[in-house]
Amino acid sequence: MPSLIRRNRTPKADPAxxxxxxxxxxxxxxxxxxxxxxFGLPFTVALVAGAIYLGNDARRQTVLDTIxxxxxxxxxxxxxxxxxxxxxxxxxxxxxxxxxxxxxxFPVSSFDLDLEHIRRTVAGLDPxxxxxxxxxxxGILQIDVTPxxxxxxxxxxxxxxxxxxxxxxxxxxxxxxxRPDLPLVAGEGAxxxxxxxxxxxxxxxxxxxxxxxxxxxxLRRWDVVLDREQRVLLPEYGAVPxxxxxxxxxxxxxxxxxxxxxxxxxxxxxxxxxMNEAATQExxxxxKIEMDRQ
Numbered sequence: 066m067p068s069l070i071r072r073n074r075t076p077k078a079d080p081a082x083x084x085x086x087x088x089x090x091x092x093x094x095x096x097x098x099x100x101x102x103x104f105g106l107p108f109t110v111a112l113v114a115g116a117i118y119l120g121n122d123a124r125r126q127t128v129l130d131t132i133x134x135x136x137x138x139x140x141x142x143x144x145x146x147x148x149x150x151x152x153x154x155x156x157x158x159x160x161x162x163x164x165x166x167x168x169x170x171f172p173v174s175s176f177d178l179d180l181e182h183i184r185r186t187v188a189g190l191d192p193x194x195x196x197x198x199x200x201x202x203x204g205i206l207q208i209d210v211t212p213x214x215x216x217x218x219x220x221x222x223x224x225x226x227x228x229x230x231x232x233x234x235x236x237x238x239x240x241x242x243x244r245p246d247l248p249l250v251a252g253e254g255a256x257x258x259x260x261x262x263x264x265x266x267x268x269x270x271x272x273x274x275x276x277x278x279x280x281x282x283x284l285r286r287w288d289v290v291l292d293r294e295q296r297v298l299l300p301e302y303g304a305v306p307x308x309x310x311x312x313x314x315x316x317x318x319x320x321x322x323x324x325x326x327x328x329x330x331x332x333x334x335x336x337x338x339x340m341n342e343a344a345t346q347e348x349x350x351x352x353k354i355e356m357d358r359q
Contacts, residue, residue, distance in 0.1 A: 141174055147204045148172040154210040158236075159192045163208065166190070175200050183208070191234045217259060218244055220251040220278075230263075232256035252281030261304065265289060268308045272321070286331075296327040307333065 092098050119125045148171050152160045166186055180198045187196040195211040215227035215235045227235040248266045262279050269276050277290040287304055289297040299307050307330040314320045329337040
């Protein structure tokens with residue numbers, strides 16, 4: 066009887082998983098594998114599907130056209146359109162030049178405007194010192210210009226040019242009398258030494274209307290030109306003090322009021338006066354008379 070009972074008893078199932086099932090469960094618990102299933106696998110499937118879809122040229126072009134149309138629809142919305150240009154701070158002539166070098170076909174989307182390129186283009190004009198460009202509400206392209214202020218007229222072989230305090234060109238003029246308020250400088254390299262030229266002109270103010278201008282000589286020194294073709298030759302260094310000495314001599318002895326062709330101040334210890342030819346001949350005539358009397 067006992068043996069019969071043992072024969073009919075069925076063995077219990079082992080609750081432990083198999084070795085491969087256990088390994089799979091452990092693998093599913095690792096963060097990297099779970100991340101790969103959650104994100105990596107969908108991304109790979111989507112990438113492969115996209116590659117297969119875009120592998121056809123016609124479908125790829127359709128997608129590109131759709132994106133371009135969507136972008137253009139956004140860029141051409143009324144709030145992004147620019148319809149007019151406003152220029153402040155510039156003269157009428159400069160404003161016309163700006164409009165000429167910026168052939169913008171309005172209305173235009175603000176996304177199609179390169180503001181930095183526009184600013185550099187405007188700032189490249191001779192009369193413009195600085196420029197700022199922005200888009201104002203209401204679709205206005207605003208250009209604010211800081212103009213160059215001419216301080217002198219530079220005479221060159223090919224004409225007259227207005228220059229500012231840095232020597233930058235402002236504009237060309239046809240005749241000297243168009244700007245009688247500005248002093249005249251001449252000579253090669255005069256535009257590179259405008260500051261010194263203005264100091265000399267200020268120091269020569271006591272000469273009044275006799276002053277005609279200053280001339281740069283040899284890219285290193287200045288001559289002061291007066292009426293009656295008189296010249297004051299100044300040294301390379303200390304030009305302003307040398308000119309002040311000439312003004313003092315004029316006040317004390319009327320040196321420049323005499324028949325003098327030039328006054329050479331290049332050697333400070335030995336100023337040299339050159340008389341006009343007529344005055345020189347007259348001087349020799351007088352000396353000859355004096356010698357004959359002796």
